[in-house]
Amino acid sequence: MRFNEKVQEVLNNQINAELWSAYLYLSMSAYFESEGFAGFASWMRIQYQEETAHAMKMFNFVNERGGRVELKPIAEVPTTWNGPLDVFEETFKHECLVTDLINNCVNVAIDERDHATVNFLQWYIDEQVEEEANVSAILDELKIVGTEGHALFMINRELGARVFVDPTATK
Secondary structure, eight states, X not given: OOOOHHHHHHHHHHHHHHHHHHHHHHHHHHHXXXXXXXXXXXXXXXXXXXXXXXXXXXXXXXXXXXXXXXXXOOOOOOOOOSSHHHHHXXXXXXXXXXXXXHHHHHHHHHHTTOHHHHHHHHHHHHHHHHHHHHHHHHHHHHHHHOSSSHHHHHHHHHHHTOOOOOHXXXX
């Protein structure tokens, strides 16, 4: 079986983008830890785990199709922000970028008439809808409560209750 080269290339780029996303969220977690926001840090650590799982799901798919995964160096990520609102504004922009990247993967697969990959990528499309909605909801809360006070403490506490569940294991 020979995997379509254009599809393999775009999926390899996406695997590397997912790993960069994981690294970004781990950096955000480190930032939050240093600022005393353990709940926000925990939430971002779980985002890191999810992005790693997304990359591995695609990694396995490329291998199952007879393709070859090519990992690239992970580019530097930001390490400082101006508080939780700034972090989540950047997170939302980043998730929108990831949605665009996934859509591009789908477009290439459609152009190449690779129906198996189109079908596979539907999971990522659904996942991105969920990712954008989750981040948008947190961003809305942060805009309402501002940058200080008890409400920010409560959001920090709420986000700290999140537990990692591998999204790729159930879908």
